[in-house]
Every structure is written in structure tokens, then in C-alpha cells.
């Protein structure tokens with residue numbers, strides 16, 4: 776198994792034209808449809824990074840900033856932000872392109888997915904170390920590392936407070 780990988784080793788782009796069966800009667804795409812594509816992109820990145828089965832453990836708060844309509848091209852880019860021992864923090868960015876205008880794609884939302892590598896028994900298994908290369912990747916890595924460590928502290932405190 777690879778002991779370390781870069782962010783670009785696993786970066787994944789999923790693009791899809793939005794169809795009528797994904798929308799409400801007014802033509803707005805359901806948030807759940809977009810979330811499903813984001814989850815698929817995050818899982819693909821995680822599998823590329825660790826080359827094993829994975830499950831999604833957490834999705835951070837998602838804010839839909841602009842509406843997505845039937846006929847729009849959705850461009851979903853996912854990349855590794857941080858790797859813990861068995862978990863991976865993945866940044867997913869969704870852009871929307873109106874295929875009938877000359878406007879460049881606009882960012883509709885971003886989100887972080889925590890995905891855990893699992894073995895054949897469904898137990899968490901170690902993942903390769905992440906090597907951030909660019910300044911942006913290095914900064915994001917440090918930010919998400921702090922979020923990861925803070926969450927670990929809270930989870931440990933919660934477990935400690937449970938009756939034995």
C-alpha cells in the first residue's frame with residue numbers, strides 16, 4: 776500500500792446536466808440531488824486516496840448560495856483537505872454553468888465531508904498520509920487539522936462522560 780499521496784493524486788471532478796426528474800415543479804433542483812452528487816465525488820476521492828471501501832461519517836453545514844435549474848451543468852470538484860489515521864476530510868465545491876449564456880460557472884456551494892476507510896469487517900483502517908503541495912493546500916490542511924483535533928477532543932470528552 777502507498778504510505779503517502781498528494782492532493783492531486785485523488786482530485787475528482789464529476790459533471791452532470793440537471794434533469795427534470797431532479798427538480799421541483801418550478802424547475803429548481805432538489806438539494807438532496809446535489810448532496811448525492813457531492814457524496815459520490817467525496818467517496819471517489821477517498822477511494823482514490825486509500826484504495827479501499829469507505830463510508831461517510833459526517834457532512835458539515837451546507838449553504839445553498841444560488842439556485843440550480845433544470846438544464847444547468849453542475850460541476851462538482853472534490854479534493855483531499857486532510858487525512859487523519861483512518862478518516863479523510865474532503866472539500867467538495869459545486870459550480871453551476873448556464874449552458875445558454877456566456878457567463879463562466881458560478882460557485883453554488885462548498886462542503887466538507889468526513890469519510891472513513893473500512894476493511895472487510897466494516898472496521899476503520901489506516902489511510903495513507905496526505906502531502907499538501909501548494910500554499911493553498913498547505914493552509915487548508917492546517918485549518919482542517921485543527922477542526923479534526925477539536926472534534927477528537929469533543930468526542931473523547933463525550934465518551935468519558937458516559938456512564939461506565
Ligand SMILES: CC(C)(COP(=O)(O)OP(=O)(O)OC[C@H]1O[C@@H](n2cnc3c(N)ncnc32)[C@H](O)[C@@H]1OP(=O)(O)O)[C@@H](O)C(=O)NCCC(=O)NCCS
Pocket residue numbers: 829830831832833858859860861862863889891893897898899926927
Ligand atoms: C464511521 C464509522 C466507521 C466509525 O466507526 P467507529 O467504530 O466509531 O470508529 P472510531 O471511533 O475508531 O473512529 C474512526 C475514525 O472515524 C472518525 N469518526 C468517527 N465518527 C465520526 C463522526 N461522527 N464525525 C467525524 N469523524 C468521525 C474518528 O475521528 C476516527 O478518525 P481517525 O482514525 O482519523 O482519528 C462508523 O461509525 C460507521 O460505520 N458509521 C456509519 C457510516 C454510514 O453508514 N454512512 C452512510 C453511508 S456511506
